[in-house]
Amino acid sequence: MSNRRPSSARWLEEHRNDPYVAAARRDGYRSRAAYKLLEIDSALAARSGGRGLFRPGDVVLELGAAPGGWTQVAARRVGDAGRVVAMDLLPMDPVPGVLILQGDFLDEAILEPLRLGLGPTGRADVVLSDMAPNMTGVKIADQGRGSLLVEAALGFASEVLRPGGRIVLKMFQGPDFHDLVRAARIHFTQVKVEKPPASRDRSAELYLIGSGFRAAPMAFQEETLQDRGIPCAS
Numbered sequence: 001m002s003n004r005r006p007s008s009a010r011w012l013e014e015h016r017n018d019p020y021v022a023a024a025r026r027d028g029y030r031s032r033a034a035y036k037l038l039e040i041d042s043a044l045a046a047r048s049g050g051r052g053l054f055r056p057g058d059v060v061l062e063l064g065a066a067p068g069g070w071t072q073v074a075a076r077r078v079g080d081a082g083r084v085v086a087m088d089l090l091p092m093d094p095v096p097g098v099l100i101l102q103g104d105f106l107d108e109a110i111l112e113p114l115r116l117g118l119g120p121t122g123r124a125d126v127v128l129s130d131m132a133p134n135m136t137g138v139k140i141a142d143q144g145r146g147s148l149l150v151e152a153a154l155g156f157a158s159e160v161l162r163p164g165g166r167i168v169l170k171m172f173q174g175p176d177f178h179d180l181v182r183a184a185r186i187h188f189t190q191v192k193v194e195k196p197p198a199s200r201d202r203s204a205e206l207y208l209i210g211s212g213f214r215a216a217p218m219a220f221q222e223e224t225l226q227d228r229g230i231p232c233a234s
């Protein structure tokens with residue numbers, strides 16, 4: 001008699017029949033997740049006159065990068081003139097030309113190495129976050145940890161992005177979802193939330209795609225001032 005749990009047997013079966021797993025093997029990607037980023041990129045290009053997420057020579061910061069499917073996509077797209085800084089809690093095999101840092105994004109000690117990794121300007125054209133907390137099964141705790149990662153990624157992106165920059169941010173449906181999308185709308189001229197076809201139906205993940213980063217947006221400052229009851233005008 002097999003002692004494999006039904007959920008892991010189901011996962012194995014799903015994995016075996018998954019066209020994205022087969023495609024990743026064929027195309028040399030480390031994870032099927034690479035196709036989520038490729039699909040997000042194509043959808044953005046389709047609605048922006050051919051301009052996707054990346055330009056040759058871009059500086060890309062990637063949070064929650066292991067095992068590295070998105071990293072491979074980003075490194076290919078920005079080319080030799082570009083720079084990719086990828087970080088994760090877990091160790092990750094090297095990707096040619098990519099700076100890989102290991103650490104916890106919620107630990108402030110990692111932020112300075114990340115800034116330094118971006119190069120002399122400390123700025124990025126694109127921030128990617130596919131970070132997902134380890135799920136405990138306790139819904140409210142998992143949602144809280146997911147929101148914390150999204151909020152932290154959005155906060156750091158708003159410090160390092162160049163004006164006009166782009167973001168792709170994994171989010172989870174939950175009580176904070178709409179507030180986080182609203183916060184992103186303050187920073188980016190265009191915000192869209194998508195579930196790319198490669199994202200499994202049973203996964204609660206969604207991706208926020210922001211473009212046209214506004215540096216130090218007036219609206220944000222005003223909202224903050226108004227929230228605190230301080231009179232202000234544009």
Ligand SMILES: C[S@@+](CC[C@H](N)C(=O)[O-])C[C@H]1O[C@@H](n2cnc3c(N)ncnc32)[C@H](O)[C@@H]1O
Nearest residue numbers: 031033064067068069070088089105130131132
């Ligand atoms: C879905 S995987 C990323 C897959 C990746 N995009 C790819 O294409 O291979 C999510 C990653 O987020 C990382 N992660 C979760 N919490 C993190 C944190 N606090 N700091 C850094 N990485 C974190 C996990 O270790 C995991 O490797």
